[in-house]
Amino acid sequence: MATSQPKPNHAVELSLLLVLATLWASSYTFIKIGIDTIPPVTLIAARTLIAGGILVLIMRWRGIRLPRDGASCRNFAVQACLNSVMPFTLIAWAERSIDAGLAVILNSMTPVFTFLITWLWSQHEATSLRKLAGVVLGLAGTCIIVGSQAFAHVGQELTAQLAVVLATVCYAGAAIFGRTFKNLDPMAPAAGSLLSGAVILLPLSLIVDRPWTLAPSGASILALAGLAVFSTALAFAIYFRLIRTLGSVGATAQAYLRAPIGIAIGAYFLGESLSEAAWIGLLCILAGVAFMTVPERTRKAAVQAA
Structure with a gap:
């Protein structure tokens, strides 16, 4: 079912970008809790089935049909x-041996890979110096937040870390391929995929x-529910909307927001403190997101109005 594409309100889209980053930042904690008693493949299978089912029900309520043609x-x-299949499973498997925070950090490289794939191969949207500056700023902010200590033992659990990097490349490819669905309501590709x-x-x-032999804990079941409903069903609907309104590079800019959001969640729920470096890094990341998402004409208008 084709839909028209109204002119996006960039304040709304940037707000949705923040919401998406928060939903996906929380997914790493949900996964960490879930895999304690639910194996990765079963956890992700249940995640995709529950989330997809929820979106189909919402689509029916809205009167939207899911395309069923071969293409x-x-x-x-x-x-x-x-x-979903590859990155979700790779991350869930990796988190059995690495911290959720490190998985978030490694996954924040998604905009870098999206930019590079777009620049070197697909060239489906402009890869300006402004977007390159946004990539550099975002990566610099992430590095400031992480600090050298986070990578002091990069040689340990290398396979798990590489699995998260591979998942990150998959996400970049998904952001670009997601443009295939630009004429569909955002819920259709979310539910269908x-x-x-x-x-x-x-x-x-x-x-x-053999899931019938498992005995998942209550905490793992609740984590699975949060993962499926909020970090997947709701997040995917927002994600496909942002691909249409901000582009694939802009939509993946939310990956840079996951690190500071994860730190904020840790400070609030776990009593962790935010360092000056974390605040500086956060400012760099927000600047990078702005460079990658705010249209050039909007920036020019702001300069002229000043």
Whole structure:
């Protein structure tokens, strides 16, 4: 079902970018709690099935039909592999041996890979010096927040760290491929790709994990519910909207916001303190997001009005 594309309100879109970053930042904690008693493949299979089902119900309530033609189904399957099956499972597996915070940090490289893939290969949108500056600022802010201590033992658990990096590359590819669905309501590719992911993962779960033999804890079940409802169903609907309004590079800029949001959550719930470096890094990250998402004409108008 094709939909018109109204002119985006960039204040609204940037607010949604912040919401998306918060939803996905919390997913790493949900995953860490969930995999304590639920194996990664089963956790992600349930995540995609529940989230996809929720979105389908909302689509029916809104009177939106999920495309079922062959081309759409193939595109949904490709998007599922890039945006859920591979990255979700890789991150869940990696978090069995590395901290959720490190996974967030490594995953914040998504805009870098998106920019590089766009620049070197797809060239589907402008890769200006302004966006390059945004990538550099965002990466610099992340490095300031992380500090050298976070990477002091980079040689340990190298396989898990590389798995998160590979997941990050998948996310970058998904952001670019997601433009295929620009004429659909954002919930359609979100629901279609998640259900496709469930179709792929459920048989693997039955074979590898034999879920009927598991005894998940209450905490893991609640984490799975939060992961599916908020960090997946709601987040995916916002994500596909932002791909249309901010572009693939702009939409992935939320990855840079995950690190400071994760630190803020830790400060509030765990009593962790924010250093001066963290605040400086946060300012760099916000500046980077602005460079990557605010249109050039808006910046020029602001300069002329000043």
